[in-house]
Amino acid sequence: MNNKKTLATVWLDGCSGCHMSILDMDERLLELLTHVDLVYSPLVDNKTFPENVDITLVEGAVSSDEDLHKIKMIREKTKILVSLGDCAVTANVPSMRNPLSVGAILERVSDGSVIRQPADVPLLLANAQPVHNYVKVDVFVPGCPPSANVIHSILMDLLSNRKTNINKITRFGA
Amino acid sequence: MNANNLNNSKAQTIRSNDDLLLCAEREKDRQAQYKQNLFVCMGTACQSCGSTEVLKALSSRIKDLGLEKDYLISPGGCQGNCSQAPLVSVHPQNVLYQNISPQNTNDIIGSLKGSPIKELSCDNQSSFFARQTRIVTEYRGLLNPERIEDYIAVGGFSSLLKVLTQMSPSQVIQEITCSGLRGRGGAGYPTGLKWSTVAKANDSQKYVICNADEGDPGAFMNRNVLEDYPYKILEGMTIAGYAVGANQGYVYVRAEYDVAVKRVENAIKNMQRLALLGNSIGNTSFNFNLEVRVGGGAFVCGEETALIASIEGGRALPSPRPPYPAESGLWGHPTLINNVETYGHIAPIIRNGSQWFANIGTQKSKGTKTFALSGCIKNTGLVEVALGTTLREMIFDIGGGVPEGRKFKAVQTGGPAGGCIPESQLDASIDYESLKSLGSFMGSGGMIVMDDSSCMVDVAKYFMQFCAAESCGKCIPCRVGTVHIYDLLNKITKGEASLEDLSQLESLCDVVQNTSLCGLGQGAPNPVLSTLHFFKDEYIAHIVDHICPAGACGPKGQDLRRPACVL
């Protein structure tokens, strides 16, 4: 019988830097995988988010209707939701568009030629927002990106029910 | 040259009590020459309802009829019942005419010889008038605010000459202390104590400031008092200058109070003309001068340290106290700052004695206080009552209650730092302590009555918008916190808030109240806290049921989140 915990990672509006940082754990990844099963992630092939995930790491801000739909679904299926990195925690770089209107942004990026929202592209929300503005978040890990060491110690602490003093090891922009 | 002119030239200045009495006698004689004296109210409310035209029409008609020697037409002060503006009073007939227009000129003049016109008269014996106790607004409507002689004829400046010639500065302070007078700007700090602190400060240069930067929504007491009794306020300031050892005073009036500014400037000129300001006042060694400073229109200018910064020519920003202005105020010198109404009490206390004053009011709140009654009430206007009067007497006996068909809901006192008091607490007495215990505040005297069509969340939102807009921006909790509180209230009134938002609202109120630099920020959460205390069910209705029970935030009973019908 497998009594390993399940781990998922998701990538919303972010640069994937936090996922790169996860990979930076290098050989510690192998050790980690003796404690957890990675059940859903941009790094693995599973296409549907499974039920009852123990820990989900979220990278990225909530910027589009698709992000919003995803994060609500993920919250329902996750026990411990972790906002990983500044985009998830503060909306960071994606939020730099917020003082501008969505219309102005679309016009700018399409050089004025595309006026209508393309049907296959998710609708941008009015603002890119931190994850906790939409769903309850259990653990916040600031940093851009949080280092591999930080991610490792957070995960090890969560797996052994230890409380982490986040501010001792990372901060906004770190 | 006749005897009268000779007299005038002889009494160009007032250097002694005899000069003062002479001037008073002459003025009384002048007034007695007339069969009737007509006063047309020239307060802001009456003027905006056309009293200037009434005054013109009456004067020219009297002139046309050749009756100038029989009837004296004067611009008068406010009668208090501003909802019936324009008002004209006739003496000694003792009639008060209401809602007068130039069309009534002939009727009024016709009635001067006979009996008053019933249809135009207002019952000046009604409880609106009878239940008031007048100290600051004594001789209401019977003084021409432009003429210094009118004020002298009713005993004006006798207190000033009395203190200058018969009392030492410490005796004056002793008298004010014994009277129990407390600051009428709202906080209720003992006036005598404030004066003695400034008096004890060791500096050869001291200042006296009159705070007339009244900015509370719904408040117009200071405006009214300054417009009608400029001499009384300036006399009070001059006495204060003598008591604390200052030789210069400033009246800081907000720029919007056009009439008040003109009248105070005129009053200062007249006092200087009679040597009641300047050097060697009353032939003593006391020198004192006054100047008007017109405010820049920011609410925070009413905060004393910000007011001082504004007089100095800087940005009106409050600074942390201590040091209090009493130690280090205007240009770093000890400075006494009192509200208009506080100065309005000084001359009467000196004239009648501290004991007389201490007998009016309650144990801890002595004397009278003016209030500006406004909102959903029959008798809008300015009233002065003894402290200790209950809110119920104020609203229902004096104010006449809410208009027919409506139901009283709450009364807001204390301005943006005040609170909303519900029906169940109306038997509370109006004094500093009792209003504070109800989560409200005496404030400068605004009293806004609301009926059942007012939503308490919406009211709190209104005041928060005011505070956010008027925040000076110096300290973070007030600058940013008020905006967050406003946004949360806005979310509630749109039916979009959650119970977590409500607890965040409460938490933010706690932060802003306890960490803001000055009274504006510290008081800003009060309207929210007091409505949360007395009307929490209304907040819950907006949040849980998404409806506004009063029907102010959206149609009654309808889901606030429902988008408005586009058809």
Place this chain on the structure above:
Amino acid sequence: MRVVTLTINDQLLSGRDDETILQVAKAHNIQIPTLCQLDGLSTWGGCRLCLVHIHGSDKLSPACVTKVTEGMVVETESERLNKYRHTIVEMLYTEGNHICSVCVSNNNCELQSTAQNLGIDHISLPYLYPSRTVDASHERFVFDPNRCILCTRCVRVCDEIEGAHTWDVAGRGINSHLITDLNEAWGESTSCTSCGKCVEVCPTGSLYEKGKAGGEMVKHAEFLTYIEEMRKNHK
């Protein structure tokens, strides 16, 4: 001047009676957070982070302006103070557009380190996302109002130390903002001496030198204490 003894956080300390609680605390290595106070400039009292409890007073007192007195008992830490400081710093983060990761002052920023020291790991208040325009018209420096916390250190240093008074605050409430001269572009300023003092005292990346990339801007406000010392001796 007199020497007084007082208690801060159960420690018995001494100080001069012309010193503030903040000064005495600092001299004894007791950290009280502040963002507007800076040694060598006049006190401002606007950030409210240095509020402390003084026994016998029901109001909190700003440590930067409150002078020490004999027998005073001060608490600089409590759950309540921590909540207040936490919320005030959160307010600053929501008021501007603070994107630490791309800021020239990343890792050298007083707002950032204050947030970290206070244990802030996310901002629970909603961000306001103001729209503010960067002024890069000066030949050597940039003013990015998105990162400004209105501590007015630049205003004070320019007025009190440099004597130029190029900087001031315009607008009120949430619309308060820094201006140069009579709200002209900084590069056009006729009063600015380009001394760079404002840049050195700025606690965030709001004022910085041109050519500095993310995390490269390190400030040196220490010069103020030397100037203060020299001016004192000059008297």
